[in-house]
Amino acid sequence: MTVAQTPNALNFDCETGNYHTFCPISCVAWLYQKIEDSFFLVIGTKTCGYFLQNAMGVMIFAEPRYAMAELEEGDVSAKLNDYEELKRLCLQIKRDRNPSVIVWIGTCTTEIIKMDLEGLAPKLEAEIGIPIVTARANGLDYAFTQGEDTVLAAMAHKCPKEAPKAEAEKNERNAISKLMNFGRKKEEVKQEESEYKDHPPLVLFGSLPDPVVTNLTLELKKQGIKVSGWLPSKRFTELPVIEEGYYTCGVNPFLSRTATTLMRRRKTKLIGAPFPIGPDGTRAWIEKICSVFGIEPKGLEEREVQIWENLEDYIKLIRGKSVFFMGDNLLEVSLARFLIRCGMTCPEIGIPYMDKRYQKAELDLLEKTCNEMGVALPNIVEKPDNYNQLQRIKELQPDLVITGMAHANPLEARGINTKWSVEFTFAQIHGFTNARDILELATRPMRRNNNLKELGWEKLVKEEAKV
Amino acid sequence: MKLAYWMYAGPAHIGTLRVASSFKNVHAIMHAPLGDDYFNVMRSMLERERNFTPVTASVVDRKVLARGSQEKVVDNITRKDREEHPDLIVLTPTCTSSILQEDLQNFVDRARMDTQGDVLLADVNHYRVNELQAGDRTLQQIVEFYLTKAKKKNELPQEKTSKPSVNIIGISTLGFHNQHDCTELKRLMAELGIEVNEVIPEGASVHNLKNLTRAWFNLVPYRELGVMTAQYLEAEFNMPYVDITPMGVVETARCIRKIQQVINAQGATADYEEYINNQTLYVSQAAWFSRSIDCQNLTGKKAVVFGDTTHAIAMTKILAREMGIRVVLAGTYCKYDEDYFREQVSEYCDEILISDDNGAIGDAIARIEPAAIFGTQMERHVGKRLSIPCGVIAAPIHIQDFPIGYKPFLGYEGTNQIADLVYNSFTLGMEDHLLEIFGGHDTKEVITKSISADSDLNWDKEAKAELNKIPGFVRGKVKRNTEKFARERGLSEITLEVMYAAKESVGA
Ligand code: SF4
Ligand code: SF4
Numbered sequence: 001m002t003v004a005q006t007p008n009a010l011n012f013d014c015e016t017g018n019y020h021t022f023c024p025i026s027c028v029a030w031l032y033q034k035i036e037d038s039f040f041l042v043i044g045t046k047t048c049g050y051f052l053q054n055a056m057g058v059m060i061f062a063e064p065r066y067a068m069a070e071l072e073e074g075d076v077s078a079k080l081n082d083y084e085e086l087k088r089l090c091l092q093i094k095r096d097r098n099p100s101v102i103v104w105i106g107t108c109t110t111e112i113i114k115m116d117l118e119g120l121a122p123k124l125e126a127e128i129g130i131p132i133v134t135a136r137a138n139g140l141d142y143a144f145t146q147g148e149d150t151v152l153a154a155m156a157h158k159c160p161k162e163a164p165k166a167e168a169e170k171n172e173r174n175a176i177s178k179l180m181n182f183g184r185k186k187e188e189v190k191q192e193e194s195e196y197k198d199h200p201p202l203v204l205f206g207s208l209p210d211p212v213v214t215n216l217t218l219e220l221k222k223q224g225i226k227v228s229g230w231l232p233s234k235r236f237t238e239l240p241v242i243e244e245g246y247y248t249c250g251v252n253p254f255l256s257r258t259a260t261t262l263m264r265r266r267k268t269k270l271i272g273a274p275f276p277i278g279p280d281g282t283r284a285w286i287e288k289i290c291s292v293f294g295i296e297p298k299g300l301e302e303r304e305v306q307i308w309e310n311l312e313d314y315i316k317l318i319r320g321k322s323v324f325f326m327g328d329n330l331l332e333v334s335l336a337r338f339l340i341r342c343g344m345t346c347p348e349i350g351i352p353y354m355d356k357r358y359q360k361a362e363l364d365l366l367e368k369t370c371n372e373m374g375v376a377l378p379n380i381v382e383k384p385d386n387y388n389q390l391q392r393i394k395e396l397q398p399d400l401v402i403t404g405m406a407h408a409n410p411l412e413a414r415g416i417n418t419k420w421s422v423e424f425t426f427a428q429i430h431g432f433t434n435a436r437d438i439l440e441l442a443t444r445p446m447r448r449n450n451n452l453k454e455l456g457w458e459k460l461v462k463e464e465a466k467v
Numbered sequence: 468m469k470l471a472y473w474m475y476a477g478p479a480h481i482g483t484l485r486v487a488s489s490f491k492n493v494h495a496i497m498h499a500p501l502g503d504d505y506f507n508v509m510r511s512m513l514e515r516e517r518n519f520t521p522v523t524a525s526v527v528d529r530k531v532l533a534r535g536s537q538e539k540v541v542d543n544i545t546r547k548d549r550e551e552h553p554d555l556i557v558l559t560p561t562c563t564s565s566i567l568q569e570d571l572q573n574f575v576d577r578a579r580m581d582t583q584g585d586v587l588l589a590d591v592n593h594y595r596v597n598e599l600q601a602g603d604r605t606l607q608q609i610v611e612f613y614l615t616k617a618k619k620k621n622e623l624p625q626e627k628t629s630k631p632s633v634n635i636i637g638i639s640t641l642g643f644h645n646q647h648d649c650t651e652l653k654r655l656m657a658e659l660g661i662e663v664n665e666v667i668p669e670g671a672s673v674h675n676l677k678n679l680t681r682a683w684f685n686l687v688p689y690r691e692l693g694v695m696t697a698q699y700l701e702a703e704f705n706m707p708y709v710d711i712t713p714m715g716v717v718e719t720a721r722c723i724r725k726i727q728q729v730i731n732a733q734g735a736t737a738d739y740e741e742y743i744n745n746q747t748l749y750v751s752q753a754a755w756f757s758r759s760i761d762c763q764n765l766t767g768k769k770a771v772v773f774g775d776t777t778h779a780i781a782m783t784k785i786l787a788r789e790m791g792i793r794v795v796l797a798g799t800y801c802k803y804d805e806d807y808f809r810e811q812v813s814e815y816c817d818e819i820l821i822s823d824d825n826g827a828i829g830d831a832i833a834r835i836e837p838a839a840i841f842g843t844q845m846e847r848h849v850g851k852r853l854s855i856p857c858g859v860i861a862a863p864i865h866i867q868d869f870p871i872g873y874k875p876f877l878g879y880e881g882t883n884q885i886a887d888l889v890y891n892s893f894t895l896g897m898e899d900h901l902l903e904i905f906g907g908h909d910t911k912e913v914i915t916k917s918i919s920a921d922s923d924l925n926w927d928k929e930a931k932a933e934l935n936k937i938p939g940f941v942r943g944k945v946k947r948n949t950e951k952f953a954r955e956r957g958l959s960e961i962t963l964e965v966m967y968a969a970k971e972s973v974g975a
Binding site for chain 2: 019020021026043044045048049051053067068069070073075076085086088092093107108112113140141387390405406409413
């Protein structure tokens with residue numbers, strides 16, 4: 001189904017095909033590390049457990065802070081009492097690990113057997129005295145990174161509703177400012193407050209590694225913008241206060257439910273900006289936040305120019321080349337926009353799910369970038385069919401295919417450069433300085449294959465295997 | 468509900484897919500939600516498979532749930548049939564989609580009306596059995612399907628091959644060192660003058676399955692995959708099978724003797740005693756290793772063995788019989804095969820543990836404190852935490868189980884590999900442990916290259932004594948690391964505290 005309106009507008013297709021991506025429960029792998037006092041309990045089957053263990057390479061070896069609640073026949077046939085079973089497991093977790101929060105990750109099975117996790121949680125958390133967050137990160141409704149979206153959307157409900165009265169205390173609450181102010185005297189801190197412009201509180205959402213959190217927080221601070229908190233925080237006990245009327249802004253394209261929850265349920269105002277990926281995106285993100293707060297951004301243009309200059313050694317490897325996204329982690333549009341700005345062309349952006357409203361600013365920037373760079377607009381294919389994509393790849397012979405793990409080695413064996421999409425999920429790609437890391441990843445296959453070129457090992461499968 | 472941190476065997480559909488995708492030109496359709504589609508990742512990542520894994524997920528999502536899956540599944544089967552003309556399409560649910568209790572056989576019957584190739588539903592209870600049981604069953608199901616078909620069409624070859632011949636049953640994709648084992652077995656058969664008739668399922672064509680009956684006997688090297696098929700072939704076609712795993716010098720000889728007996732009963736006149744003797748004494752290094760002074764030092768050392776049925780049994784026997792090592796505990800996670808396991812190992816070990824709870828094994832290891840462990844990746848990590856070396860002898864597979872170099876576990880070359888593994892686990896394991904304690908794996912720049920004792924730093928008596936306790940091989944590195952640490956902090960005297968502080972800082 002094609003919904004193209006004007007010839008030079010973005011074209012969206014939806015193939016509803018058989019495509020490969022990771023299960024959304026994989027978010028456990030990074031969220032348990034991010035939220036240090038958490039415990040994640042995935043309530044599902046052996047299939048879910050084996051996925052986490054194998055495909056994600058997440059080996060639950062030492063001191064695990066997540067586990068499976070493996071549903072057995074008695075659970076599925078409803079012979080056992082869900083509440084009692086979950087209570088038994090959660091008490092055991094409390095005894096063994098004593099986390100500040102237990103996050104229940106629902107799965108396809110809890111959906112199919114209609115286990116009422118949301119209904120059970122409030123009663124159980126009261127009984128065992130540990131907050132329980134319920135997220136339905138199942139593979140029936142979501143793909144890969146959207147798992148984080150379901151968790152953050154659920155966690156948004158747990159953010160404190162109002163700031164504690166005293167100003168000093170508020171500083172205490174805020175993990176980052178506390179971290180940055182560590183070891184300083186009260187007066188100095190107060191002094192510092194004046195470095196910020198007067199603006200309504202801003203809470204950012206999206207799970208990023210701590211260095212990136214600090215980095216983006218500091219970038220905004222340079223503009224006089226104070227980040228009141230991040231969802232998620234490093235510790236569950238330090239979740240940011242969210243009051244009605246606060247401003248919120250996301251850092252990742254896959255967080256549309258969290259955005260909606262923050263708007264509808266917590267009555268915050270969402271700043272719809274492109275995502276801070278690549279120097280272009282980062283600048284646009286900061287500018288958008290500044291503009292909402294009526295702040296004149298300082299030095300951003302110079303900053304962006306300087307970053308681009310530093311990237312030149314990488315960019316010259318990819319300028320004029322083409323990149324094809326098979327679709328996996330929902331970062332595709334942002335990455336494509338950045339790579340097009342680097343001088344690449346992009347015939348197709350596969351993506352598991354496209355929320356055109358939440359991604360609007362990013363899509364606009366993509367369009368603008370293509371026009372400015374004078375390249376064709378990519379075709380955006382939602383829920384692509386991998387088999388069809390492989391035919392298109394065979395025809396187009398792109399210089400680089402960004403793809404899930406299943407297709408990388410077979411494509412390489414057919415002489416097509418690939419990069420795993422999951423690497424962009426786990427690498428630090430946000431902000432000005434990390435743009436280098438994106439290109440480090442994107443250009444690696446080319447640099448490697450340049451090294452191998454002389455060997456004539458382009459195709460490592462015999463007959464042209466069916467693609 | 469069961470609180471689970473780790474699984475030794477995968478869910479049933481993984482077993483079915485391993486068998487289906489081992490065959491040539493067989494495609495599997497997995498009726499499952501999006502996220503269950505990770506078998507292809509395992510295959511492409513762990514085995515570095517060059518070809519696209521012939522598995523397609525027929526995605527179950529919210530819409531399909533509401534509307535029913537029949538149309539979608541049938542479409543996907545017929546589509547794949549058109550696109551790639553597989554000889555066979557195997558439909559499998561996962562344990563998740565099997566909860567929907569749909570009549571998948573009916574889907575298959577529908578799809579069959581429009582396909583060129585054959586279509587089968589994997590006949591497995593996805594909720595009750597695990598990967599290994601499901602794989603065993605699926606292989607038997609496919610073999611039975613094609614033999615029945617050939618029989619009906621009168622296409623079954625009536626003659627046996629003129630020379631003694633064998634089918635090797637149970638080599639599959641994502642199996643623990645399967646590829647190398649297969650090469651080694653073929654080599655062994657060649658040396659015994661036995662033709663390899665068919666190897667299944669890896670690389671086999673379903674069209675050739677009807678030729679299975681031409682072989683004189685079946686060899687089933689692994690207990691986990693192939694036994695059902697061999698039993699079926701015995702019951703239906705009177706084919707004898709040999710299911711002695713040729714792992715270790717003693718068991719390899721026993722397997723060969725059994726083969727001799729089986730083929731001689733059919734008119735051959737093989738005598739393999741000289742071959743066995745020659746291999747054992749001169750070709751395999753393992754027997755010599757057992758006799759050597761290195762191995763003498765291992766005598767009576769305590770070991771814990773844990774793994775799948777095949778490897779845990781074989782390893783227990785090797786350690787106990789061939790190396791004089793005391794197996795304090797032998798265990799397996801194949802709970803369904805408990806009786807067989809007990810019967811096989813009871814005379815070679817003190818204690819038996821049948822459990823798929825990694826915590827139970829971890830606790831047993833901690834209690835026993837063996838000198839070495841032979842287990843899975845999980846036991847390797849337990850060992851790491853307890854500073855006990857561990858040699859990995861069994862699945863769950865890991866990328867390290869697909870070494871690029873030739874590393875079989877079976878046959879005579881396998882005996883060499885195992886001897887290395889045992890020796891390295893006990894001795895180098897010790898060294899690794901020391902390196903870890905003193906941060907020897909650190910590759911940061913070294914401040915002084917010399918390893919001689921004279922330096923500007925003063926080692927006090929205790930520290931020196933501690934240093935001297937460290938074996939020579941790693942002593943230099945430990946000394947350098949410690950001195951570098953002391954220099955950086957302007958310490959002139961090295962005490963035990965400094966040594967341990969150095970160790971910690973390097974570890975950080
Ligand atoms: S798709 Fe569903 S059943 Fe499969 S791993 Fe994900 S949550 Fe579990
Ligand atoms: S120093 Fe020599 S003897 Fe000691 S553990 Fe190392 S290799 Fe073995």
